[in-house]
Amino acid sequence: MNIGIVVKNMNGYFYVQSPDGEVHECKVRGRLKQNRYTLLVGDRVHYSEDGFIESILPRxxxxxRPAVANIDQVILVVAAHEPDINELLFNKLLVMIEHADIPVVICINKCDLADENTRELVDRYQTIGYTxxxxxxxxxxxxEELRSTLxxxxxxxxxxxxxGKSSLLNALEPNFAFQTGDVSDKIKRGRHTTRHASLFSLNEESFIMDTPGFSAIEFNDVSLERLPSLFPxxxxxxxxxKFSPCYHDKEPVxxxxxxxxxGVVxxxxxxxxLAIREExxxxxxRSR
Incomplete structure (x- = not known):
């Protein structure tokens, strides 16, 4: 049985890269579908010579969201401007990544457009302890700093x-040729250019995932008890x-x-x- 890593999922097919770099188009065996175990980009799998994924190795x-597996780190990219940073959305993304227990590095892209507000935001999150x-x-x-981080x-x-995620990846490796898009003048948000999460080889030991942009996040699996720990x-x-647990909301002490x-926090x-807690x-x- 062959072992490989899922590098792309498109139109019901899973593309599995073997250790020698060859990519194989595969489908999923019926018994694996019946287990309702969603196959994700980044999953390491057993696959057969006739192009069927037989099993998923432990993650x-x-x-x-993004739906990916076996990640060493997340590069959370925001732009200094165009579009402007939505700090609430930014914090929601950080919480989601913290909840997954995956190390995160913040990347402020388009820094040539940075102003004093951007510099204050960088100082703020560095003070918290984020890279x-x-x-x-x-x-x-x-x-080059980004490349060494990868x-x-x-x-x-x-x-x-x-x-600018796709532009960044193209700058790191021009052969990737990711599709890029401008920011909409009307809504001041980027157009979705990445349709599917995909895994690409930067070199023999380094892989990167380009994931679809998103702006809506749900916290269905985050408990109120867990949430404070996601703010390091x-x-x-x-x-x-005074109280344990303390929800840091209406407690008197x-x-x-x-x-x-x-001013420490x-x-x-x-x-x-508080906004995420209320959400x-x-x-x-609603689920009751």
Whole structure:
């Protein structure tokens, strides 16, 4: 039985790359379909010579949106401008990646358009502890730093549409020839140019995933108890909370709320936490 990695899923076919770099067009055996175990880009699989995927090897991790598996890290890409950063959406994406327990690197693309607000945002997330890379395909800034970050890893590129993910990947490896699109003048958001999650080989040991842009996120599998842990800067403040668990909302003695008042926890992050918490509560109400 052959072993390979799923590099693309399109029109009911799964394209599996073998260790020698050859890509095989495969379908899924009926018994695997019956297990209702969704096959994802990044899955390592057993496949037969006649082009059928027989089984899926155990996963290291997986994400629902983008739907990918076995990722070493996520590069979360946003643009300094065009489109402007939606910080609530940005924090929702961070929470989703934190929930999947996958290391994340923030990439601020189009940094040649950066202003003071962009620089403040970079400082904010570096202070929290996130790695932030600033890139620009226009002035060729930060590309070597980004490339070194990808070395020896399977990396998923994620983020809203229009922020330049495909342009970044083309700059790293021109042979990829990803389709790019301009930002819509009417809605100031990017047009969706990537249709399917796909895995590409940067070199023998480094793979990257280009994933469809997205802007709607659901937190159906995130509990209210789990949510505070997805904001890493909350951890050191929780020792001063009177109640355990503390939801950092209406509790009278709360270390996180005190840290917000003292400027230790950024207000925008705390407001994002409350917004996501409310969204989770509303989802639970609708599901009853």
């Amino acid at each position: 290291i991790n997986s994400m629902v 932030v890379i600033r890139t620009s395909t226009y002035v060729k800034e930060g590309l 070395e020896g890893k399977i990396t998923a590129f994620a983020g809203p549409s229009g922020v 800067e909350f951890l050191s403040c929780e020792v001063d909370c 709360c270390g996180v709320k005190q840290a917000v008042d003292n 950024f207000l925008s992050r705390y407001e994002a936490y 989770i509560m509303n989802q639970k109400k």
